[in-house]
Amino acid sequence: MYTIKTLNNIAECGLNIFNNENYKIDNDSQSPDAILLRSFNMHDMVIDKNVKAVARAGAGVNNIPVSNYTELGIVVFNTPGANANAVKEIVLTSLIAASRNVFAGISWTKSLEGKGDEIPKLVESGKKQFAGKEITGKTLGVIGLGAVGAHVANAALALDMDVIGFDPYISVDVAWNLSRNIQRAMTIEQVFANSDYITVHVPLTNETKGMFNKESFGLMKDGVTILNFSRGGLVNDADMAEALESGKVGKYVTDFPDEKVLKMKNAVAIPHLGASTKESEENCAIMAAREIRDYLETGNIKNSVNFPNAEIPYTGKKRITIFHKNIPNMVGKITSGLSNYSLNIADMVNRSRGEYAYTIIDIDNEVGEDVLSGLETKLNQIDSIVSVRII
Structure with a gap:
């Protein structure tokens, strides 16, 4: 079991994935097999060696010490795309509302109480100060x-x-679904x-941190509208405040409001509502639970942020999964270890991701638990192997 x-509170439809005799949900457990969360901060959390997987019901994993878990052989999942429609809708809502000065207009109208x-x-005499622009015919940069x-790009076309879109790492699957226009x-x-409007949808990394800054603002059209529903750190706050003022x-x-944003002229601060819909939470919970279950x-992996994705159709044969350093002759050492046990x-698949690799091997023989136990011990003795599981 x-x-x-x-x-965190996880949508019931997600937890129902574990509603059978193979699983037990125990939030007091100190040594679970897997952890499911949303925004809980795991950086200061002591994690038991029995944990095999962590899944975040959401896209960002800044609240998870991913590199530490990689060294421990713990696979970390996220749920890309599960909340995409929710974020798309709030981006389009904000795009139109900002263009028409709806936010400022509502605030002013409330002051008339x-x-x-x-x-x-x-209202009739004051509304002229909130005259805005229509988005039809304008250019959105994604x-x-x-x-x-x-x-967002497809919806804006509609x-x-x-x-105009930019993504040097666009996947084939996404490219197929993008409009040719x-x-x-x-x-x-x-x-x-x-662009007249720019919306950003990239992760926060060393390369993207502060990408909206004085230099990039200098390249933009005067009066450009910028929408950030990705991460606050993508914007240099001091430079943004200056650009808004001018x-x-x-x-x-x-x-992603903070004290600096709240003081900025013409900044609209939304309380992190991007994926806050009932449907989004349910979609994320279901996807995260399925990733853990699979x-x-x-041993199949899909949507991991630290392990390579690797899948073999599961036929019920004994399966060995090995997480190891991505160095020469590792597969040879592993298969040699198997041959020692005849x-x-x-079937077999080996996938790499940076410094690490993941190997799945299906065994054709009928073998006893003593043999498998001996094999597991032997494999764990190979230098540069991080973790071994036999399913």
Whole structure:
């Protein structure tokens, strides 16, 4: 039986994936087989050596010490695309509302409370200060064409916008689903220079941190609107405040408010609502639970942020999974270890990701538990092997 521990409230439809005799959900367990969470901060958490997998019901994994778990042989999953529609909808809502000055207009209208019968007249005389722009025919630049960015780009086309997209790492699956009418930018500078509105959908890394800064603002059109529903750290706050004050940036809409953002002129701060829908939470919970279940039961990996994705159809044969350093002759050492036990390989896959690799081997023989136990011990003695599981 596998024990699952949750660190946040997880949608019931996700937990139902574990509703059988093979699983037990025990949130007090100190040595679960897998952990399911949303935003819980795991950086200061002591994790038991029995934990085999951690799955975040969401896309970002900043709250998980991924590199530490990699060294321990713990696979970390996320749920890319499960909340894409929710984020797409709030991006489009914010795009239109910012363009039409809806946010500022609502705030001003609220300030009229107490004016009684004067309110209709005040509204008619004051509304001109909130005259906005229509988005039809304007150009939206989309930086990052993953699950969310691709949804946004296609939807913006349907709203009669011109769309220019940039993503040097676009996947084949996403490319197939993108409209052919989306213009492809060869450099990010092309997006900066040609867009009336810019929305960003990339992870926060050393390369992307502060990518919206004084230099990039200098390449943009005057009065550009920037929407950030990815990570606050993508924007240099000091440079953004200066650009808003001068009018170089007309509006900044962000889902990641802090003290600096709240003080910025023409900044719209949304309380991190991007994926906060019932449907999104359910989709993420179901995907995360399925990832854990498939890994525990078959060793197959999909949507990992630290292990390579690797899958072999599971036929019920004995399966050996090995996480190891990505160095020469590792597969040879592993298969040699199997041959010492006269084990035949029915199927095998080896995938690498950076410094590490993951190998799945199906065994053709009928073998006893004593043989498998001896094999596991022998494999673990091979230098550069991090973890071994026999399923």
